[in-house]
Amino acid sequence: MQELFQVAVHPLNLFYTVLMLLVVLYWLSVILGAIDMSAFDFDLDTDLDVDADADTDFSAGGWLATALHFFHFDRVPFMLVMSLVILSAWTMTVLTNHYWGNYSTAFGLALIAPILLIAFFVAKMLSYPLIPLFARMNTAAAPVEYVGMQCRVKLPPYGNNFGQGGVYHDGDELLVNIKSNHPLKAGEETVIIGRTEDQRYWLVEPLDGN
16 A cells, blocks of 8 residues: 555656546545536537538537547536546556656656547546436436426316326326316316416416317
């Protein structure tokens, strides 16, 4: 352990060691709830056709968006990918300098670029299995736009009292609180036309419009 510490704080490894400490502090903050994991995420133009535009879009933004997409920054949280990059770079730097017995500053500096490039590809491979997981999480977290959807009345609303209805979405029946200006009965098919002014209930009307 002492030998690992000495190697980690060696001037040739200190830069990545500091980054690793920042990564550890970040994840501790996430675990304690002080920071949200998506705090450093950003929106990437997912409509960019990177396969078609990679050879034709030479703007800085085009190349950046293509690179971010290639390394999964648009499908996995930014800090998770960067944590994998930093962990990979730190591990390779420490092991390379230690086992090669490298104490040359010039040689250490020359290794920065290739190690960092390899670290991005390692992070790409490690993050690949996480893509379906975060895709499902993002889909589940996405708000459902109920307006225009068909709703079967479960508990008819009456006067100022709200009722409940069932809406089928992605194979599941979701219960929503409903109100209506029309008399409704249980089992009747309605359509959601909007929300109440306080945004607490969904407004429905009979499917036949009567």
